[in-house]
Amino acid sequence: MKSSDGLLETALMRAVFDSLGAGVFVTDTTGRLTACNPRSQQLLDRPQEQMLGQDMHDLLHRDRDGSPVPRGECGLMAVLESGRPAEGSEELFLKGDGSLVPIIWAATPLRHEGRTEGAVVVFHDFSLHRDAAEQTAAYLAALEGLTARLTMVAEVSTVLISTLDTTEMLGRLTGLLVPDMGDWAAIDAFVQGEAKGLRRVAVRTAGDRPEAETLTGPLPALDESKGSAVMQALRKARHVVLDAEALAEEPDSPLGRAHRELFDRLGGSCAVVMPLHTRRQVFGALTVARVAPDSSYTDAELFMLTDIARRAGLVMEAAQLFEQQRHVAETMQRQLLTPLPQVDHLNLAARYRPAESAAEIGGDWYDSFLLGDGVLTMVIGDVVGHDLKAAAHMAEVRNMLRALAWDRTEPPSLIMRRLDEAMTHTSDAPMATCVFARIEGPEGGPWQFHWVNAGHPPPLLITAEGQARFLEGGHGPLLGLSSALHLGLGWPDARADLPPESTLLLYTDGLVESRNRDIEAGLASLRRHAAALAGLGIEDFLDALMRRMDPMGDDVALLVLRLPPAGLPADDVAPPQHAHSPAAGNRGAPGSRIEDTPVRDTSEPA
Known part of the structure; x- marks a missing residue:
């Protein structure tokens, strides 16, 4: 009867071993594989014959570049030396086709009649979990970025409606864009009352550099140059992206040289020039630049700057209409x-x-x-x-x-x-x-x-x-x-x-x-x-x-x-x-x- 019970118990344990939905290794005290279940063979794309009798660490454990991991740094082998359970999620196993698979594992000493006779290692393919975690992290990062952009847009909207003084409003706007959107920002705007007069009304730099104030003031007359980024933005009402190659070109007009002076004085490896406009009128141009080498603007950043420039244009149009209405009403009242x-x-x-x-x-x-x-x-x-x-x-x-x-x-x-x-x-x-x-x-x-x-x-x-x-x-x-x-x-x-x-x-x-x-x-x-x-x-x-x-x-x-x-x-x-x-x-x-x-x-x- 006892013999029959032992056989049944052994058969049951073997069925559990073979049916377990995780890879299972059994090693001796030296780390050689003495048993592996079918799931481990599937996960590693290796038949049992290629693994049994092999040193588990030497056969499977690899670094991210595919090189063998020093034995002293192997957490799985440490279980045999310490006699204490361990677990981890940073290891990579070498599959039969030469590729690496990230695993999450748990190992425990195998004891029999009071003696340590090896170790049992249970592991899963961690790539799906890792992909999900990385995807979640990416979603969270995107959400944080979106929240930051929405916060900035909300702050910009508050600034834009805080005053009808256009120059004051534009100065506050550049203050919000630096340093989040660039190392410096400048706005050139048409001055009401001056025939086609363009004036640099605001320059803001990270750290409020003193030379920024000296860069404001009247600008040269508009010209027909096609190379000037400001002229392109004003005439086409579309943003212009300037990379290092474009910034290296020699300006071909007084207005272009006045715009280049910003980069000569403040630096810049990339920039974007945004028109401040509505459907009816262009009111000026916003330039935002970054100084660090190889920096650039993402599509999301360009989209946000376009939206900010559009909002500023709408507010400038409203201010102009208010001023026109004020002038008409005052003229009427003065006459009456x-x-x-x-x-x-x-x-x-x-x-x-x-x-x-x-x-x-x-x-x-x-x-x-x-x-x-x-x-x-x-x-x-x-x-x-x-x-x-x-x-x-x-x-x-x-x-x-x-x-x-x-x-x-x-x-x-x-x-x-x-x-x-x-x-x-x-x-x-x-x-x-x-x-x-x-x-x-x-x-x-x-x-x-x-x-x-x-x-x-x-x-x-x-x-x-x-x-x-x-x-x-x-x-x-x-x-x-x-x-x-x-x-x-x-x-x-x-x-x-x-x-x-x-x-x-x-x-x-x-x-x-x-x-x-x-x-x-x-x-x-x-x-x-x-x-x-x-x-x-x-x-x-x-x-x-x-x-x-x-x-x-x-x-x-x-x-x-x-x-x-x-x-x-x-x-x-x-x-x-x-x-x-x-x-x-x-x-x-x-x-x-x-x-x-x-x-x-x-x-x-x-």
Whole structure:
């Protein structure tokens, strides 16, 4: 019975040995192969006859170049010496056809009746696992590269929309490209207002080398050279790749030599010149270069640089359109802000400051004219909206008000009602705010302010002694609201006495309200500053008030009236000292000026 059980056990173990899905070797204490299963023969493409009796290490173990591995460095043989199990995945076995196969293995001493009689080695073909691992690593590397590119594109997009100042934007852009995309970057752009003038507006180097700044400035005129990389990029609106051979060629034009100076001063073994363009226009060229020998740009990098250049071109086009819109709107507003009338007993002055951004150009206006009965009018208004259309609607509302006021001698309340109806039935102008007033009284005074207010900030009256108060009366709905909605609302006439030598100020909400200041705080600040400046001449009063209020963002219009002393016509009063001469845009009108102020980043705190 025992004999039968031993035979069965031996047969079972042999079946396991032969059926195991891994290669199995059995060696004696010297490393010679004493058994090998069928799977090992398949993996190594060697029949049993070629392996049994052979030294396993000498027969199979090889280095990556195919040379034998020193016996002392063999981890499998170390198991026989140490008597301890071991495993590894860096070994290569020599197949019967002479090729090498990477293996993952585990070896353990073979013990029988307390003695070590050899070793058992189990191994697999590791090439499939290694290929999968390498593929996974490649995918991860590609994913990391894609993430890095997307991050850069996101950063570039943020920079491109951070300012409407094109030169500043392009300078920030080169800062993002260096050193990730090149050792240096430069941008040559057409300068708005200069006929076909090309200027190097930005140069950025790794480490911010001092010579970079000296390379900016005007560039030679465009030429017909076909060899200049910049000209090729500008004319064909396609990128140009420069390798070492192309960079070794002698430039054949002034523009080409100006471009070559970048490489002479900053170095470079390869570069790419990208056009900054849209479908309609080319705005300039971006050059990105690498200095290390044998460096180059991959297709993925060229694709990303092309995308960045395209985005920059779109932003430059948007900035150009904004500037054109701004210019049109400003020109329209300058033409509509007519000279102030010269009245022999009253002094008038005005200011208009355009919005700091083309997107904020709006419908603010002031006006003053004499009616048929000799009464002086004062108007301040603001049409809803901040674009060129708002400026056009402002012109429409302003002209309707002039015509209605001249047509009949009526109280301001009736003029405002007819303007509201006219806007509703004859115009597509949206809602608007407005103060319309008559300055009534005999030549020597006393004078009275007779007005209505259609949803506009209240006029401010400042006495000669510096007492300031807002005139809150006369309030009614915004223009374009009551008649359109059939509300039947009106505008009550209000009256206020104007003391001798007092100052009456009309203004738009851009003076007192901004992103950084609510209107209540702005009104309080206006009242305080106006009271402190009451002793200044009318021109100096306006200039100092604008400086102190420092309006930001929206456009601003101001209209101010200064009363003469009691019983004394203005003809007998010394003219006020003007801080500046009237602007040319006002056609010589006394006391009226449009301020040309530099565009400023409205994200900065006031």
